[in-house]
Amino acid sequence: NAGVTQTPKFRILKIGQSMTLQCTQDMNHNYMYWYRQDPGMGLKLIYYSVGAGITDKGEVPNGYNVSRSTTEDFPLRLELAAPSQTSVYFCASSYPGGEQFFGPGTRLTVL
């Protein structure tokens, strides 16, 4: 099993550009999550999904959108990128109430 995979690993965006961060898991987990980690801080939840077609906001959802059309994939969309979105983005998955497993992260810089 590859576990949780994320692409790209690194990206530099200009202010106002948009992009999609990809996340795929092969563990057949119902639950998937997007977190961001700012320098020197713990992770904060952006959005999560409890199954295909169901998504909900986390602690810091502004400036992001998500969709969940399949069990495996949970892409995160950034519209109109801003310098405040410079961060490392982690995707995770789990069974309901179970241990969460994280992908390797995407390091995003907005200039």
Added chain:
Amino acid sequence: GIQVEQSPPDLILQEGANSTLRCNFSDSVNNLQWFHQNPWGQLINLFYIPSGTKQNGRLSATTVATERYSLLYISSSQTTDSGVYFCAAVYNQGGKLIFGQGTELSVKP
């Protein structure tokens, strides 16, 4: 709001020393996890431990849910143990992890 607090914020050890990291949480938890974030930024699962004690090699963890704290023990530390240790707690059915600020560990040879 719900809080997860870790101590100490940073720790410097000589190789071979033992250490204890603490995580306090402000309410009853459904799930508690410990992670190691290595110097390359990768998050490595250490323990899934909502209550009780678990051991994995030189590492062990204990969660006392009734007193709202968890401890991570590292014995005979090695330079590869360096990095940031996070605890994170889940308080509801949605599975959302609330992370502490981390303990940054540096193990010197």
